[in-house]
Amino acid sequence: MINLTDSALNAVRNAISAADKPVDGLRIMVEAGGCAGFKYNLGLVDQIDPDDTVIERDGVRVFIDMQSHEHLAGTTIDFVVALEGSGFTFENPNAKASCGCGKSFA
Numbered sequence: 001m002i003n004l005t006d007s008a009l010n011a012v013r014n015a016i017s018a019a020d021k022p023v024d025g026l027r028i029m030v031e032a033g034g035c036a037g038f039k040y041n042l043g044l045v046d047q048i049d050p051d052d053t054v055i056e057r058d059g060v061r062v063f064i065d066m067q068s069h070e071h072l073a074g075t076t077i078d079f080v081v082a083l084e085g086s087g088f089t090f091e092n093p094n095a096k097a098s099c100g101c102g103k104s105f106a
Contacts, residue, residue: 011079025061030068
């Protein structure tokens with residue numbers, strides 16, 4: 001299971017309401033790359049892939065593809081506003097290491 005904090009849910013809701021076209025939800029993917037081996041990729045999407053896992057909380061739908069699901073199981077996603085910058089953070093129990101930016105893990 002993947003958990004989104006209230007702050008993350010509000011950030012997704014705001015992004016959806018500001019989108020130029022209809023949005024079905026947020027896609028979260030893990031891709032090869034980044035300085036630690038894997039990187040998180042988030043984006044709004046207008047349709048679901050039939051193989052996606054769908055998580056819905058308080059009206060916000062999150063889509064996760066089959067390959068990414070094993071890397072994200074148990075992850076808590078937050079949205080943090082800080083002087084250094086605002087953005088999503090990932091507390092991922094599957095990560096053995098992560099880079100300083102928090103967007104890449106091994």
